[in-house]
Amino acid sequence: MNNMILASSSSVHGSGYLVYLHEALKELFSGSKQVLFIPYARPGGVSYDTYTSRVVKGLQFLNVEVRGLHQFSNPVKALEEAESVFVGGGNTFVLVDALHKQGLFPVLKSKIEAGMPYLGTSAGSNICGVTMQTTNDMPIVKPQSFETLQCLPFNINAHFIPTDSQSTHQGETRETRIKEYHVFHDTPVCGLQEGSWLRLKNKEIVLKGDLPAYVFEAKSPVSQWKPETVFQSNEGV
Amino acid sequence: MNNMILASSSSVHGSGYLVYLHEALKELFSGSKQVLFIPYARPGGVSYDTYTSRVVKGLQFLNVEVRGLHQFSNPVKALEEAESVFVGGGNTFVLVDALHKQGLFPVLKSKIEAGMPYLGTSAGSNICGVTMQTTNDMPIVKPQSFETLQCLPFNINAHFIPTDSQSTHQGETRETRIKEYHVFHDTPVCGLQEGSWLRLKNKEIVLKGDLPAYVFEAKSPVSQWKPETVFQSNEGV
Numbered sequence: 001m002n003n004m005i006l007a008s009s010s011s012v013h014g015s016g017y018l019v020y021l022h023e024a025l026k027e028l029f030s031g032s033k034q035v036l037f038i039p040y041a042r043p044g045g046v047s048y049d050t051y052t053s054r055v056v057k058g059l060q061f062l063n064v065e066v067r068g069l070h071q072f073s074n075p076v077k078a079l080e081e082a083e084s085v086f087v088g089g090g091n092t093f094v095l096v097d098a099l100h101k102q103g104l105f106p107v108l109k110s111k112i113e114a115g116m117p118y119l120g121t122s123a124g125s126n127i128c129g130v131t132m133q134t135t136n137d138m139p140i141v142k143p144q145s146f147e148t149l150q151c152l153p154f155n156i157n158a159h160f161i162p163t164d165s166q167s168t169h170q171g172e173t174r175e176t177r178i179k180e181y182h183v184f185h186d187t188p189v190c191g192l193q194e195g196s197w198l199r200l201k202n203k204e205i206v207l208k209g210d211l212p213a214y215v216f217e218a219k220s221p222v223s224q225w226k227p228e229t230v231f232q233s234n235e236g237v
Numbered sequence: 238m239n240n241m242i243l244a245s246s247s248s249v250h251g252s253g254y255l256v257y258l259h260e261a262l263k264e265l266f267s268g269s270k271q272v273l274f275i276p277y278a279r280p281g282g283v284s285y286d287t288y289t290s291r292v293v294k295g296l297q298f299l300n301v302e303v304r305g306l307h308q309f310s311n312p313v314k315a316l317e318e319a320e321s322v323f324v325g326g327g328n329t330f331v332l333v334d335a336l337h338k339q340g341l342f343p344v345l346k347s348k349i350e351a352g353m354p355y356l357g358t359s360a361g362s363n364i365c366g367v368t369m370q371t372t373n374d375m376p377i378v379k380p381q382s383f384e385t386l387q388c389l390p391f392n393i394n395a396h397f398i399p400t401d402s403q404s405t406h407q408g409e410t411r412e413t414r415i416k417e418y419h420v421f422h423d424t425p426v427c428g429l430q431e432g433s434w435l436r437l438k439n440k441e442i443v444l445k446g447d448l449p450a451y452v453f454e455a456k457s458p459v460s461q462w463k464p465e466t467v468f469q470s471n472e473g474v
Contacts, residue, residue, distance in 0.1 A: 009407040009408070010407075011407055012407065013405035013406075013407065014405075042417070042420070043409070043417075044409075044413055044416065044417060045416060045417045045419070045420030090417075091414075091417050093376075094417075094421075132376070133375065133376050133377055134375055135376065136375070136409075137409070137414070138370065138371055138372065138414045138415075138417065138418060139330075139369070139370050139372065139376060139383060140370055140371075140417055140418040140421050140422070141421055142382075142383055146376060146379055158408075159406065159407065159408035161406065168251075169250075169396065169398065169431070170247075170248055170249065170396065170431050171246070171373060171395075171396035171398075171431075172280075172281075172373075172374070176281055177328075177374070177375045178375075179281065179282060180279070180280075180281060180282045180328050180375065180377055181377040182282070183279070183282030183377075184331075184377050184378055185377070194406070194407050194408075
């Protein structure tokens, strides 16, 4: 019963906050009068209030009321009663730490499975994978667990960049990092480029946007996932 | 009594493994007949044997015997008896996890404090900071603690790249990530560019190589640390 949009990033170069997603969000939130915003990822360390204000403005094109989860004295109850949810980007460790500490993962998961509209951008998309272990973020806090919502049969790597053969930088490429992950784990990883998003409806996962995604599976060569097509594992799982 | 070289990377563009460090390593290891190599960071997921072979070749210009720590049945004892140590780069989470599991941090720290020559590259340099919380690596395993050797009064960010104002990528810059770290912690962070290394001798830390390092301190503007000068905190600590 999933009804989700999981975006690689909240904006694309040269365009405002969430603007490239406007049409998709009109559809996702068409039945919603309220959107509950979870500001816990704190991009750039901004306060919950500042982040929520940015989202209120960013969703002004919709006819919805936006409130931050931090404004409620009982976050579990607020989430249980939410019509729809947006989890914004920032630092995935900070986000996962806060969600675990407040016991919000099981509540969020059960709401999503019941069909509540969910929008995630960047860190808010990462947490829909099996674990957060393919984030690009710095481990600035230590969550009690790396496990996340498991709404997807794979992990996400947001802001994915294909390997640049012209680069002179000696740090690991994104592809190398994901291959290192597969030395320890079998969970597939979806490298989602900026401007791309996943549309989950019922049991289908469709790639949206103009660019292909890259699907990494343990012991298999990387494959491209084409826009407007449904996710399929290399192994046909 | 520290006697260390902590390099941002093991190579620079267009040059072979460790080549840019040859002169510095001749001095560091001048009194050593043996170098104990710790291959636990497994760059690209390579095996301990493969990684150690690479290092044997990379240190052939020195008159030293190189052995991998994994070749010893008692790693604690092997480390206690080591003449000098090289901790290679790879994934910092994987490295820190293995060192914690084998109880090697206290042994390594006491050897370093007793003046044993130590070479670190990338992840092997990161672990000399206060914590590993400013690594760029993916959290592909979960170490029991993020605390590291604390041979430095700051954390390292290896492979540091100054912000590129021309970039169209929407992912966080390195500077943004480090500033997010400072929302939660006061430990200074040294952004060490490729081709740069720190020379610790006695109580002094000197920046080596041609490029400046970037010093980030909580609640202070970023400052540049010039090559051939001694580390000084912005706060004069």
